[in-house]
Amino acid sequence: MDDLQYGTRNKRGDWAPNQPAETAPLFALPPRLMAILKWLPHYFFPWNVIFAASAVAYWAWVIPPKETMQTFAIGWIAWLYAVNAICVLFFYGAFELHLYVLKRQENRFKYNGKFPAEQKSKAFWFESQNLDNMLRTFLSGVTVWTAVEVAMLWAYANGYAPWLSFTENPWTLAVVALVVPIIHEFHFFCIHRLIHTPFLYKWVHSVHHNSVNPSPWSSLSMHPVEHLLYFGTAFYHLILPSSPILMLYQLHYAGFGAIPGHVGFDKVEIGEDKLVNSHAYAHYLHHKYFEVNYGDALIPLDKWFGTWHDGTPEGEARMQERYRKRKEKLAARKARVEVRRAAQ
Numbered sequence: 559m560d561d562l563q564y565g566t567r568n569k570r571g572d573w574a575p576n577q578p579a580e581t582a583p584l585f586a587l588p589p590r591l592m593a594i595l596k597w598l599p600h601y602f603f604p605w606n607v608i609f610a611a612s613a614v615a616y617w618a619w620v621i622p623p624k625e626t627m628q629t630f631a632i633g634w635i636a637w638l639y640a641v642n643a644i645c646v647l648f649f650y651g652a653f654e655l656h657l658y659v660l661k662r663q664e665n666r667f668k669y670n671g672k673f674p675a676e677q678k679s680k681a682f683w684f685e686s687q688n689l690d691n692m693l694r695t696f697l698s699g700v701t702v703w704t705a706v707e708v709a710m711l712w713a714y715a716n717g718y719a720p721w722l723s724f725t726e727n728p729w730t731l732a733v734v735a736l737v738v739p740i741i742h743e744f745h746f747f748c749i750h751r752l753i754h755t756p757f758l759y760k761w762v763h764s765v766h767h768n769s770v771n772p773s774p775w776s777s778l779s780m781h782p783v784e785h786l787l788y789f790g791t792a793f794y795h796l797i798l799p800s801s802p803i804l805m806l807y808q809l810h811y812a813g814f815g816a817i818p819g820h821v822g823f824d825k826v827e828i829g830e831d832k833l834v835n836s837h838a839y840a841h842y843l844h845h846k847y848f849e850v851n852y853g854d855a856l857i858p859l860d861k862w863f864g865t866w867h868d869g870t871p872e873g874e875a876r877m878q879e880r881y882r883k884r885k886e887k888l889a890a891r892k893a894r895v896e897v898r899r900a901a902q
C-alpha cells in the first residue's frame with residue numbers, strides 16, 4: 559500500500575494527509591443535504607456499529623439480572639470490572655499488537671514517524687509511555703468506567719432512571735441511539751475545554767497530554783478526575799428517556815471509542831487493499847498543539863469557538879494568530895497592572 563498517494567512525509571518521517579481534517583456536515587450552515595447523505599454511512603460504519611453491538615452483547619451475556627443489581631455486592635461488581643478489563647485488553651491490545659508490536663504496516667499512514675517505545679521520557683511512570691499508559695488504563699480507567707456503569711445499572715434496577723422498553727417505545731429509543739454520539743461530542747467538548755483551564759490542566763489533564771505521540775494505550779491514560787468527567791457522559795441517561803442498553807452504548811462509545819482518536823495512524827490497513835479511516839487527525843493535532851481541536855468534529859464546536867485546526871498552513875496561521883492576540887492581551891494586562899502600581 560502506497561501511503562504517499564494519500565499524503566506526504568516530511569524529513570522527520572511524519573506523514574500528513576493531503577485532505578485537511580474536516581468537521582462532519584451534520585450541523586453545517588446552510589444545511590448541505592447531499593454532503594450529509596454522503597457522510598451518513600461513516601456515522602455508522604465501522605466504529606459506531608461496533609460500540610453499539612458491544613453494548614447489545616453486554617446486555618445479552620454480561621449484565622446480571624435486575625434483582626441482583628438492586629443492591630451493591632462485590633460479586634457482580636468484580637465481574638463487570640473483569641469483563642471490562644478483558645474487553646479493553648483485547649480491543650486496545652489488538653491495535654497495539656497489529657500496529658505497534660508487530661508493526662504490520664510499519665510507518666505507513668503514521669502521523670508521527672517515531673514509535674513511543676523508541677523514546678524514553680521522565681514524564682511517564684518507569685520512563686515508559688506504554689507501561690504508564692497501560693497502568694493508568696487498568697488502575698483508574700477501567701475502575702471508574704465500571705463504577706459509573708455500576709451506579710447507572712443500580713439506578714435502573716431501582717427505578718431511579720427512566721427505562722423505556724424497545725417493544726413499546728422503539729422510535730424514541732431509536733432517536734436516542736442516534737443521538738448518543740452527539741451527546742458524547744457535546745459532553746467531551748465541554749469537559750475537555752474545562753480541563754484545559756490552567757489549574758485543572760496542571761493537576762488533571764496534563765497526564766493525558768504527556769502522550770504527545772499517542773498510541774492505542776494513550777486512549778484512556780488520564781488522571782482519575784478526568785476519567786470521572788469523561789465517563790460522566792453516562793449520567794445524561796438519568797434524565798433521558800432511555801434504556802440500560804443505550805446507557806451501555808454511551809459508555810462504550812467513550813471507553814472503546816477513545817481508540818480511533820489515539821491510534822496514531824490515519825488509516826488502518828486490513829489485508830492487502832482495504833483501508834479503514836481512523837478519523838484521528840483532528841485529535842492527533844490536539845495532542846501535538848494542545849490548544850486546538852477540543853472536540854472530535856462531529857459538531858463543529860471548534861469552528862464556532864475559533865479553535866479549529868485542519869492541519870493546513872491556513873489552520874496553522876489561524877492558530878498562530880490566536881496565540882499572538884492572546885500574548886498581546888496578556889502583555890496589555892500586565893502593563894495596566896504596572897501603571898496602577900506605579901500610581902499608588
Ligand SMILES: [Zn+2]
Pocket residue numbers: 766772820841845
Ligand atoms: Zn487524547
Ligand SMILES: [Zn+2]
Pocket residue numbers: 750754763767844848
Ligand atoms: Zn486536551
